[in-house]
Amino acid sequence: MKKIILLFTGLMAIAVFSQSPVDKISSVLKLKIEKSIQPEKYHIWIYLNDKGNDIDVYYSNPVSVVSSKSIQRRAKELSSSLSKSKILDFTDIPVNQNYIEQIQQTGFTIKQKSKWFNAVSGYATKNQIHMLTALSFVKKIDIVKAYNKRNDEIELNSSEINAIKKSQPEGIYSLNYGSSFTQLDLIKIPQVHNLGFTGQGVTICVMDAGFDNLPHKVFANMNILAAYDFVNNDFIVANENDQGEGSHGTATLSIIGGFDEGQLVGPAYGANYILAKTENTESEKHIEEDNWVAALEWADSIGVDVTSTSLGYLDGFTQPDADYLWEEMNGNTAIITIAADLAVKKGIVVVNSAGNNGDNSEHNTLGAPADGDSVIAIGAVNSSGLRVSFSSVGPTSDGRIKPDLMTMGSNVYHASSSANSYFFGGGTSYSCPLAAGVCALLLQANPNLKPMEVLQVLKSKASRSGNPDKYYGWGIIDALASINSVITSIEPEIDEVNNPDDFVLYQNYPNPFNPSTKVKYYIAQSGFIKISLYDILGNEIKTLINGETQQGLYELTIDSSELSSGIYFVNMNSVSVQKSIKISLIK
Secondary structure, three states: OOOOOHHHHHHHOOOOOOOOHHHHEOHHHHHHHHHOOOOOOEEEEEEEOOOOOOOHHHHOOHHHOOOHHHHHHHHOOOOOOOOHHHHOOHHHOOOOHHHHHHHHOOOOEEEEEEOOOOEEEEEEOHHHHHHHHOOOOEEEEEEOOEEOOOOOOOOOOHHHHHHHOOOOOOOOOOOOOHHHHHHHHOOOHHHHHHOOOOOOOOEEEEEEOOOOOOOOHHHOOOEEEEEEEOOOOEOOOOOOOOOOOOHHHHHHHHHHHOEEOOOEEOOOOOOEEEEEEOEOOOOOOOEEHHHHHHHHHHHHHHOOOEEEEOOOOOOOOOOOOOOOOHHHOOOOOOHHHHHHHHHHHOOOEEEEEOOOOOOOOOOOOOOOOOOOOOOEEEEEEOOOOOEOOOOOOOOOOOOOOOOOEEEEOOOEEEEOOOOOOEEEEOOHHHHHHHHHHHHHHHHHHOOOOOHHHHHHHHHHHOOOOOOOEOOOEOOEOOHHHHHHHHOOOOOOOOOOOOOOOOEEEOOOEOOOEOOEEEEEEEEOOOEEEEEEEEEOOOOEEEEEEEEEEOOEEEEEEEEOOOOOOEEEEEEEEOOOOEEEEEEEEOO
């Protein structure tokens, strides 16, 4: 992970030299004020010099700032020798409340607070801006930038849909994926589900334009931990009589974690979810960076493991007083890119759509934060694995290959806003949640993985790992190969067993296996023992052991010659105890 450079540290550091009030206003904001014909309120960032003097209380009590789960996740990024207080750094300390109150006394309307940037955003007139520059703790005032609307939701007619749909073979997979099979099969999700990985125990934050149809049956079993609307500042992420419309969020959420067997299954349908509404679809430039930063900090404090965001743009960045330029897609300029890289430093896997602006022979067409060196930027291919023309390309303006990886982003099956119906749509907005779901599966398979390790595993197993380029990055994700590469097969140590039960049944090794695996078990007291092999539906496949067994340690070999790929259970019964373990076969 590249070190976050001087722009960010400059925002955080205490000012060494005194500033005149006029020097605190950025050149971009000055230009916008000069160009304004009539008085208006400007959407601005106010960056502060410090966080006051009473910050040690936070370092001594990390759970007052972030959750225990966030602390555990961050610990993976730190060496075990570091003290508990090192879990937090300056960026985690809240913005000083006394400073906030003084800012509000000028008439400034606060919209969002950012502890990571030691800043607040909101709206101010020209006169209020000059009043704010007189405050000694104010370091800099700059404009809050926004992004143009994306170009997706590319719907097809029924004949086109039937042409690209791939039929699911019978008797191979444990689930019926319905019309979502094509998008999952391309990246080998059904095979991973057969191994028992569904994202269980992993927390994903989906950041989008709201979620207008959570009563849809595809979300009936989804575990939603928290939800917040950062556009309207309330706890309702569905549509109301306020700003924003959430059909897009309904679609992306269903793609990553929905479950309606026979219709649609998301790659990480067993994960926990946090929902953040960050986009105002009613405005011309609706993706505002302060909402996204606030949502990311909120998700971090709860303990998120993976974020999935489908930000993009249509016409490119052409107005320097409103948007970022393509030259600024260098990983170190856009505020949300800096925030995304910082989130990775705190242990969060950040996944983002590359954008839908197609190819340009002269420059990149990326949208922040996909330009971040620590962000997993996802492009779009069709069902045949060919790049779709709208998928944005790199490289970044500093020469790095982007996008990173590809998944299906054309004719993706998703839930709709209408009752329990479904549609097909297109865009890197829809390829992103598929990739984020794979990241959750990897973290379930190996919870010790750091974010950059997740990225490297995916790159090393992708379809173009040996010849990445600006169109495909490292290629199409291979979830199965990636999962297999991070599962550790460790033979259990059973030198001494002291257990009051009739027996002890140990996990098999290797797992997954092919062509055979070994299961160790210990019999504490001689007696009748039956060991059987069952399939995932609970059907007994074969009896492995059945009869009187003497006290002792045993090893049982299970051969796969008569078995197909999938999940199986080894069940062991005595007179008083029943135990089982799950084993996974890959052929």
